[in-house]
Amino acid sequence: MRATLIYGLGDVRVEDVPDPVIESPTDAVIRVVLSCICGGDLHSYHSWTDSNPKRMGHEVIGVVEDTGADVRRLKKGDLVLAPFTYQDGTCSFCRAGHTTSCLHGGYWSRFDGGQGEAVRIPLADTSLFRLPVGGDSELLPSLLTLADVYGTGFHAAVKGGVTEGSRVTVIGDGAVGLLAVLSAQQLGAEQIILMGRHCARTDLGRTFGATDVVAERGAEGVTRVRELTDGLGTEIVLEAVGHMPAYEQAIGVARSDGTIARVGVPQYEQAPVGNASLFGRNITLTGGVAHVAGYVERLMPAILDGTVNPGLVFDRTIGLDEMAAGYRAMDARESLKVLLRP
Amino acid sequence: MRATLIYGLGDVRVEDVPDPVIESPTDAVIRVVLSCICGGDLHSYHSWTDSNPKRMGHEVIGVVEDTGADVRRLKKGDLVLAPFTYQDGTCSFCRAGHTTSCLHGGYWSRFDGGQGEAVRIPLADTSLFRLPVGGDSELLPSLLTLADVYGTGFHAAVKGGVTEGSRVTVIGDGAVGLLAVLSAQQLGAEQIILMGRHCARTDLGRTFGATDVVAERGAEGVTRVRELTDGLGTEIVLEAVGHMPAYEQAIGVARSDGTIARVGVPQYEQAPVGNASLFGRNITLTGGVAHVAGYVERLMPAILDGTVNPGLVFDRTIGLDEMAAGYRAMDARESLKVLLRP
Structure with a gap:
């Protein structure tokens, strides 16, 4: 599959990478429907110097493609939101809503990237949120903001x-x-x-x-x-x-x-x-690092009923082929936030 | 009258200074009954380098000796507590209990010092707290902690x-x-x-x-x-x-x-x-700098009824003649907190 990598200062490339696969029985693999570029990505865009390129993207809406044996709440074909962390949902921090402090959680973007065609999410049952809309809903951009910027x-x-x-x-x-x-x-x-x-x-x-x-x-x-x-x-x-x-x-x-x-x-x-x-x-x-997963259920209703429209922050939509241009536009502040339909 | 001054590193002297007098109609002058040395005083004890000596002390219980024409709530002879700030009691910060942020307040220790025989307190009506005990009460050391360390x-x-x-x-x-x-x-x-x-x-x-x-x-x-x-x-x-x-x-x-x-x-x-x-x-x-004046009324009852005894922090009592020894003892951590009966 194809995904976005940063090689160095301003050097964004879309390349073939291995397809994500289930590695643990609590994993899910989702096919990306919508992703986007984050202001935070620009920090890497400006400063990446490691000899290995960095996989980019940590905000995703996608369709469940495969689930591990222990995944109970999700099934193939579900439309889901993936905020930028995974968490167990049961530790004392998760129970308090402090999801980024989860004792068994982390950032899936440390090993995968949302600006691509598919992504693997650990602890899927408590890290993915099923969306009560269709894959063609006009609400998807607003719902995608729940993956990071709105919750933040x-x-x-x-x-x-x-x-x-x-x-x-x-x-x-x-x-x-x-x-x-x-x-x-x-x-x-x-x-x-x-x-x-x-x-x-x-x-x-x-x-x-x-x-x-x-x-x-x-x-x-x-x-x-x-x-x-x-x-x-x-x-x-x-x-x-x-x-x-x-x-x-x-x-x-x-x-x-x-x-x-x-x-x-x-x-x-x-x-x-x-x-x-x-x-x-x-x-x-x-x-600090926002407990976005902890806010999803609280913030979603006002999006679904049209009270708020946080998706207005997206002012440009691109495909994977245009990633380099998308980064340039955000870096130059020509775009506020760039939506990706891979 | 006599008062305590710091001249430089470890150099504490008790000297004659002018008697405090009413300078503004909202001032009161109080005769010091009890004062003490604060851990904060040790910072000056270690670092004072100004060519002018610094008057020391910011925690006082005393007897009102004189009041300005606009002082309404206090009269000569009242036994009062003076926390380390003065405040108007009416601004938005004071009403919220944030007394150290008072728009017209400040630190009376910037121009006077409590480790002496008398002290002038501005905005006396809202900066001095009448004590419902006699001048010989055994509770005075505990009440004195309300001037700083307990409130802090x-x-x-x-x-x-x-x-x-x-x-x-x-x-x-x-x-x-x-x-x-x-x-x-x-x-x-x-x-x-x-x-x-x-x-x-x-x-x-x-x-x-x-x-x-x-x-x-x-x-x-x-x-x-x-x-x-x-x-x-x-x-x-x-x-x-x-x-x-x-x-x-x-x-x-x-x-x-x-x-x-x-x-x-x-x-x-x-x-x-x-x-x-x-x-x-x-x-x-x-x-931050504690709103001690804002806590006095809240904390005093448990002292008066004997529930708490914060005055246990005082482990040595001295007179004005022993100030240098008192500072030395606190600096060497031989004394936890030194009480002064001038």
């Missing part, structure tokens, strides 16, 4: 503690930032300030519920947010970028005693946390 | 989210760490692991509610805590030291998706927060 935006809002009447700043106008806006709106936020400078994206952010847009960055952006918030900043800041300037901006716009929830994967390890940044103002730093 | 330990437990059945690690066997143990016990924690190596202190920690004591530090200490917690660490870690090894230890003993609440003033600004430390395991970092 929602994780930010949950960890940030968004509730009825909250005032929130969202940093980043990528798909995760925009879906953090949607999530904050769903959880009842009263004011949602979106920091982003790409008009088409911030317009979509307004559609999702942003009440204010701040295009300025750095100190200027901080000043602008403070002007919108009695000079004090917002109690909740959702940081959906992952670079140090976004972290610093988050501290700047956070109200004292507020919370910064990060879901942009940090491209730094050390950061300011002392008296001059977090400690002196009792600012809480939270967030 | 309690802040850690509150920000850490301690509740019925919580499993908690407390890092540090100083007065704040031990009172974080007491606070965790009061809030219903089921397991309280105290990390400390000073036997007399950890014994007091057991009196306050510690269920386990781990004397080992660093990687060895982390291993020991994990052995006590199914290999996973505790959901809540209260860090009451402020040095980098304690921060690293906190990450080591924190369960995935857990919370580290810091109340030890960080002696660092940068720290690990990325994928390899906080983010990858969804660990929340919270805490």
Whole structure:
């Protein structure tokens, strides 16, 4: 079968790879119907230096093609969603909904890739979610966002503690930032300030519920947010970028005693946390790799009944032959998020 | 009057200074009955290099000696507690109990010092707490802990989210760490692991509610805590030291998706927060300068009715003439916390 590999900086190729097969009795192999490129993939696109190429893609909707002997809840032909982790569904972390901390789980993208024709998913019964729609449903792009970006935006809002009447700043106008806006709106936020400078994206952010847009960055952006918030900043800041300037901006716009929830994967390890940044103002730093599998059941109904349309983040659809162009478009910020029909 | 000053590394002197006087109509001047030396004072004791000496002390019980024209709730002769901040009691932060973030508040120790004969407190009506006991009450040392160390330990437990059945690690066997143990016990924690190596202190920690004591530090200490917690660490870690090894230890003993609440003033600004430390395991970092004034009314009843005796942290009492010896004893860890009767 064919799949997407990154060989090095900006070097994306689609090549023949071995078909995935059942390796453990709890595995399933699914044929990919829809996949996509993630903002997170761009980190590899920029930095991959290993001599072995990296298989890409971790968001998939597909049809079950084969199941191991111990798979009970799924059968061949089921249309399923595969979030980016697998998990046992039974350990103390899974029971608490903290699926990325599963004691027996992991990232299937470490050994497989969703930007291809098929993929093997371990612990299939608790890692794949059957979709109550047909393979031709117009809802599929929205449902695909449950595999990562929507659940990740929602994780930010949950960890940030968004509730009825909250005032929130969202940093980043990528798909995760925009879906953090949607999530904050769903959880009842009263004011949602979106920091982003790409008009088409911030317009979509307004559609999702942003009440204010701040295009300025750095100190200027901080000043602008403070002007919108009695000079004090917002109690909740959702940081959906992952670079140090976004972290610093988050501290700047956070109200004292507020919370910064990060879901942009940090491209730094050390950061300011002392008296001059977090400690002196009792600012809480939270967030992390989102428990997206734990949010699927909670978020799916509003997609199915049409209340929300997170699939609006996809602004381009490609086939496998166009992967290199798809990466280029996302990297150049010409595309917000690229859908793949392999 | 006489007061305590630090001139430089280890150089503590008691000297004549001007008597404090009413400077603003909301001020009060109080005559100090009890004060003490704080673990935080040792940071200045080790690092003061300014050419001007620093007035020391920020925890006081005293008798009101004079009040400004606008002070309504206090009168001459009242026995009062002065926590380390002053605040207006009316701003949005004060109303939320976040007293150290008060829009018009601050630290009176920036211009005055409690380790002396008298002190001026701004915004007296909302910064001083009348004590319902006599000036000779045996409860005064316990009540004095409400000025900082007890409220600070309690802040850690509150920000850490301690509740019925919580499993908690407390890092540090100083007065704040031990009172974080007491606070965790009061809030219903089921397991309280105290990390400390000073036997007399950890014994007091057991009196306050510690269920386990781990004397080992660093990687060895982390291993020991994990052995006590199914290999996973505790959901809540209260860090009451402020040095980098304690921060690293906190990450080591924190369960995935857990919370580290810091109340030890960080002696660092940068720290690990990325994928390899906080983010990858969804660990929340919270805490800060404790809202002690906001906790006084909540914590005082259990002292008055004898349920708790946080004053056990004082293991030595001195007069003003013995200040240098008092600092030496605390610095050498010969004394846990030194009480001053000026």
